[in-house]
Amino acid sequence: MDIAVIGTGYVGLVTGAVFAELGNHVICVDKMPERIAMLKDLKMPFFEPGLREMVERNMEDGRLSFTTDTGEAVKASEIIFIAVGTPPKENGETDLGQVEAAAAEIGKNYNNYKIIVNKSTVPVGTGDLVREIIVRHKPPELDIHVVSNPEFLSEGQAVADALNPDRIVIGAPNQQVAMKLIELYSILEKPMIITSVRSAEMIKYASNAFLATKVSFINSVANLCEKVGADVDEVRRGMGLDDRIGSRFLRAGVGYGGSCFPKDTESLLNVSKAFGAEMQILEGTIAVNRTQPVLFVDKAESVLGTLDGKLIGVLGLSFKPNTDDIREASALHIIALLQERGARVQVYDPMAMDNVRRSGLQASFCEDEYDAAAGADAVMVLTEWNRFRQLNFSRLKRVMAGAHLFDGRNIYDPAVVRRYGLSYHGVGRPSVFADETH
């Protein structure tokens, strides 16, 4: 099929590359000339395992191309995916400016029947808005249908997720339109669910909000575990074995971040208020997530006596492993709190250092985890990169001035850490003190 994808962010670029890989002809469009020039040069705008290779392969085979000319892409395509950014406004509402602009461009260049597919995460009702805008601009005699086909890929495993989704949701106005999307996706041999456009839009928000709520729920349980002397890691294992609950997204820690959960929970809460069916549960989800970094820093302050004048080594800055994305990363909230309370900070991340430097953070940027720990009173692990799971504790202890390890993702065995003369402090688990620090 001939496909256009408008927007070359995470969702757009991965979607375009994967559809090309599946044998379609895909034109990816972006308004930013620098970005298109980079992509033509095979420079990816973000790190995502396997993406560059897939883009290269499909460009060479002539199935994938890049342009800044939306008109050209629209005219050449029978299916057009809108995958532009939907950032939050100051008041928590979703800014649909880029979606509206894309719809207007589609309308102005509409030359024959096409299906327009919304892949951006958008509030319920946006499908109708997109349709209205296109209808306003397109020749009246040409028919048009708008579909909602939300994307569920996770950063760091986006290519794998797009090729191997749990389910494909197709929100279509009628069966015939749905069939076209079924045809496109059938090669993946995955479960597909056909719904109304509005239900599909809701499925995306409700799924992200549910997962965020699961994380905030276990974080609340973790905070109680600390008070009552239980270990949340044992609790989560016991809970997760119940099929009805499931073990995924039950890891306690310093809170969720990224470009989706924080924004989507706020947006859904906003929509629910606007329609008079306020989802109070989301107020709790969001509040717990805001507090989680504060509680972690409070704990460090109480263990160290004060943070004023202390040197803290921070390992992990991205919002999760295998990505260089630092948007809403808990690590950055924690660093800001540490600095507010007078601590100096040395940081290291395997992939996000450039992005953090660009963000303007004032800290010592280190070569590796041991460099970041050198002379530190305490080390905090805030993103569970695999290389941090394999920390050499004796080396860590040797280079540190103090002996406190704060495990913001509960990845270590407290007893093992203690064996190396370090005190262990996790989230929702009893602290284990090494003899010389207690």
Ligand code: UGA
């Ligand atoms: C999330 C969803 O998982 C995807 O299905 C969805 O497509 C995507 O948003 C989106 O809307 O585009 P993503 O933001 O890439 O994906 O990251 P997740 O893996 O969901 O992690 C989000 C945050 O939750 C991370 O900060 C992570 O550390 C945290 N988390 C996750 C926990 O604290 N505990 C857990 O058990 C799981």
